[in-house]
Amino acid sequence: NAGVTQTPKFQVLKTGQSMTLQCAQDMNHNSMYWYRQDPGMGLRLIYYSASEGTTDKGEVPNGYNVSRLNKREFSLRLESAAPSQTSVYFCASSDWGANVLTFGAGSRLTVL
Amino acid sequence: GQQVMQIPQYQHVQEGEDFTTYCNSSTTLSNIQWYKQRPGGHPVFLIQLVKSGEVKKQKRLTFQFGEAKKNSSLHITATQTTDVGTYFCDNTDKLIFGTGTRLQVFP
Numbered sequence: 001n002a003g004v005t006q007t008p009k010f011q012v013l014k015t016g017q018s019m020t021l022q023c024a025q026d027m028n029h030n031s032m033y034w035y036r037q038d039p040g041m042g043l044r045l046i047y048y049s050a051s052e053g054t055t056d057k058g059e060v061p062n063g064y065n066v067s068r069l070n071k072r073e074f075s076l077r078l079e080s081a082a083p084s085q086t087s088v089y090f091c092a093s094s095d096w097g098a099n100v101l102t103f104g105a106g107s108r109l110t111v112l
Numbered sequence: 113g114q115q116v117m118q119i120p121q122y123q124h125v126q127e128g129e130d131f132t133t134y135c136n137s138s139t140t141l142s143n144i145q146w147y148k149q150r151p152g153g154h155p156v157f158l159i160q161l162v163k164s165g166e167v168k169k170q171k172r173l174t175f176q177f178g179e180a181k182k183n184s185s186l187h188i189t190a191t192q193t194t195d196v197g198t199y200f201c202d203n204t205d206k207l208i209f210g211t212g213t214r215l216q217v218f219p
Contacts, residue, residue: 041212042209042211103155105154
């Protein structure tokens with residue numbers, strides 16, 4: 001049982017390049033989330049999907065788009081990367097109403 | 113707006129000393145979750161508190177939910193080097209994480 005799997009683990013981009021972070025969970029959870037964590041900082045919510053077919057903005061959505069591909073998968077896209085998007089990105093999932101998050105191992109993104 | 117603040121931001125203790133972190137909300141919380149993140153790792157769920165005044169224990173860790181459900185605390189008795197990490201509180205109803213408390217334990 002893998003839990004929440006994120007790919008890639010590490011990525012270096014140049015300013016203006018685009019990329020997609022992939023996230024998949026095998027726990028049959030309804031809700032999925034994308035957070036970013038900057039050095040020495042807490043977790044800030046980018047986007048979330050309460051259930052398949054829905055997505056909503058979190059605290060810091062600018063510069064990102066998301067797709068809830070199916071119940072298992074929730075991807076995060078950076079259309080034109082900026083140095084300010086250098087961060088560690090965590091995907092998480094939870095059962096609807098359970099309020100307990102299971103996190104992936106994280107994706108470390110550097111934008112030069 | 114809705115905020116969840118944690119204090120202290122950092123704490124350095126000698127191994128064997130106790131440690132407490134506090135989570136304070138500007139509004140009433142329906143529930144609260146605590147997570148631990150080891151350096152270089154990802155947050156891992158520790159416990160959930162739901163009831164007013166609730167106290168739960170996990171070995172050396174004691175979690176408490178305030179009577180007014182606006183604050184919570186995590187107390188570690190006799191810290192060990194394995195306790196090193198950042199401790200976060202979270203109210204998923206509001207999709208807000210606390211700012212976290214980074215604990216360093218010196219042997």
